[in-house]
Amino acid sequence: MPRDFEVTYKAENIYDDWVHDAHWQFLIIPFENESQHEVQIEFSNSLYANTEFSINGFGFKTLRVHPKKKFKQISFEAKFKFKKEEIDPYDFNINSDLSVEYNELEHFDFKITHERFLKQTIYTKLNSIQDLLYKFDTTVSIFQNLENLNHWIYKFIQFKTGVTKVGTLLKDLLLNKQGVCQDFAHLFCALARTNGIPTRYVSGYLNQNSGYMGDSQMHAWVECYIPGIGWKGFDPTNNILANTNHIKVCHGKDYNDCSPLKGIIHTGGQNKTTHTVMVQSQQ
DSSP: OOEEEEEEEEEEEEEEEEEOEEEEEEOOSOOOSSSEEEEEEEEEETTOOOEEEEEOTTSOEEEEEOOSSOEEEEEEEEEEEEEEOOOOTTOSOOOSOHHHHHHHHHOHHHHHHTGGGTSOOTTSOOOTTGGGGSOOOTTSOHHHHHHHHHHHHHHHSEEOTTSOOTTOOHHHHHHHOEEOHHHHHHHHHHHHHHTTOOEEEEEEEEOGGGSOOOOSSOEEEEEEEETTTEEEEEETTTTEEOOTTEEEEEEESSHHHHOSEEEEEEOOSOEEEEEEEEEEEEO
C-alpha cells in the first residue's frame, strides 16, 4: 500500500538594492520512478512571474522563473503531493560467486558505460594518500563493502551544521571531520569511486519525523551501481540504506549537479535568503 506524501518548500530573498534582472532555476521536484508516482506540482511566487518547466542535463525536471519587473523582495512556495511505495532496501540477492561481480568492475564496457560516475570531481577529489582511507575487502560482497563504508563514514565524520559551506572540499572535511549530509555524500562518492564503484550523488527530501538526521532543507545521500543488483541507495549521514523516507529529487556527479537553486541576479548591496522544507506523510 503506497503512502501519501506532501512536501512544502518555501524560499524568500530580500535585497538591499533594486534587482533589475534575475533568473532562477529550481531543482526541487520529486522524481517520478518505480517507487514515487502521481506527483502533483503547485508552484508560485510573490511577483506572479511566469514559471517555465525544463529538463536538466541529467533528465530531471526544473522550474525556471524570470521576473519582468524590478523588485527588492521575492518569495517562492512549492507544494508537491505524491504517492510512494514502501521500500524494503534489502529486497535483492547477492551472487554467491563473488568473483563474478568483482570481475565485472574491471570490464572495459562497464567502465565506459558508467564513466560519468567513476570520475573524480572538484568535490569528490582525494589525493593518493587519502585514496587509501578505505579499501575494499574482496573476500566479502561489494554490497557488504558499501554497507561497511556507509558505517565507516558515519563514525568518521561528526554531523555538525555551520562548519562547512556549499563549496567545502574534501581536504578540509578530512581535516575537521565535521560536516553535513552533502559532505558525508561527497566522501562516500570519492571512496566508492576510488574502489571502482559507479556512485552518484543524490539530492532529495528526508522524512525526519522518523528520527533521521539531515539538513532542514534538502538532504543528500548516494546511489551505487552493484553488478547483478543495480543501483542501491546509501545514507552515510544516518548509517542506513535509502528507504521509503528518502524522497529522491535528482542525482548527479556531486552537489554542483544537484543544487536545488541556481540563479543570476543583477543588483548591488547585500541580500538575505531563507529556505524551509516540511515533509508530511500519512501511513
